[in-house]
Amino acid sequence: MGLRRGKTKTILESSIDSALLAVEIYNKPRTVFRVENYITLMVMAWTRLFHAHFNNTIGDKYYYKSGKKYKLVDGERKAWELNESIRKYGQLTESEEKNLRLFIALRNKIEHRHIEKETLDTLIFGECQALLYNFENTLVKLFGEDYAINENLAFSLQFSRFITKEQRQAQKNMLSSEVQDLVAYINKYRSELSEDVFNSQEYSIKLIAIPKVASASRNDLSVEFIKWESFNPEEQAEVQKVTAIVKDKIIRVEAVNAGRYKPSSVVKLVKENGMADFSINHHTALWQKFGVRPTNNADDPFDTNTKFCYYDQAHNDYLYTNNWVSFIIQLFELDKMRLEDLKTSNNINVTLSVSDFE
Template identity: 65%
Template sequence: MTLRKGKTKSTLESSIESALLAVEIYNKPRTPFRVEGFITQMIIAWTRLFHAHFNHTIGSKYYHKNSNGRYQTIDGEKKSWELKTCISKYGTLEAGVKSNLNFFIKLRNKIEHRHIDRDEIGIMIFGECQSLLYNYENTLIEFFGEDYALNESLSFSIQFSRLRKKSQIQASKNFFPKKLKN
């Protein structure tokens, strides 16, 4: 499906840009706030993905209303459904996808309102982060088709390894003799 200009397309593009930024943040070495940045950007990506889907399928009905039927506003604009409400309103996500999203919603709330130990959490949730991105792309394709898949935009990141060949170790010893002894 190819979308024409309009709110659905701009919201979808914003969602994809947020997901790509999340991956960029996560894969960039020595980035402060790396895990928190990834989680925050992925929550934004998922929320906008649902907003694009709802705009495409039900129109502009994904806003909170007061008890009197008027739209709630924040800073003069209609208040959109947050991710938890989007999940509930959509209603047909697989249990694993829903569980993964709820896990990250709680983590995002902790990031925003409390404190997490980023070094500890980053190691523990790597698999969950990968699942969040994988689930996002699958849902993106389900909603809008393979033309919008992320795989064309992503590359494999280069990784450092603690394993070294003997020649690499010797070269390092020659270059950093005192530091390696310590």
């Protein structure tokens, strides 16, 4: 579907430009803030893709309203953000949506962080690749093959030397606490996916690089993509044998709540350490003051300080860590805070910095 010059085409071209720039930045190994920029630009590309679709189908109506009036930001109508656009579109598969929502959450988490680390690059490579593939598939679905962008992309070159187990462990040990929080968040997010979604190519592209040592023709491509669905069951079984040899085994532990506590258990532990008057109300005031978790019905319930708290999706509540219990205890043991400071009248809406009290 060729679009005439107009608002829809302008938004769509901006979406495609954002995606191409994201890939260009990601494929430059010495680029500063490589992963951060890729995620930010791809979220922008997806948002503009949906806006182009809405403009093309329902017109200039993809904005938030309060009653009959549009919500304004700096005098401009506030357009639907990506979360809302996904909901309004309503045609993504579960795997596509889970992939996209992961990056929305990561975009929010990395806004004020520097995460340029090889370990994190490797950790989310499959999701990054799926995010791009899903974008192009949706682009073509909405606007036709004329707007396919795969012909503009090339495979990035890879170094072949393997990183030793000891080197990789040393890199992990050097990760900042902020990056460790992100890694913990990603692993937690994956652990709550169904097996079908986790194994889907729409959620994460799993690739195995095997040198192509022979070819029937010297004109053949050096790189070929073969769809998994094109293999018969016997061929799929053979590939699975290969993957068992060349890939690290990922063990997904289901006991994700070990060592985590409900609020009542936190209160009990704090009381056992000398704070007999500590209550649930005091605990609520503390997590609010230190921004440990979002409020109920927040847009992103996973947006927690994972050093202290995790969202338990299965039970739609929050669990707290040993670090949180220790933090509370030392607050009072070292007289950094008093119970009187936790009264609701004491400006409870002001968020305090954890680092100022550690």
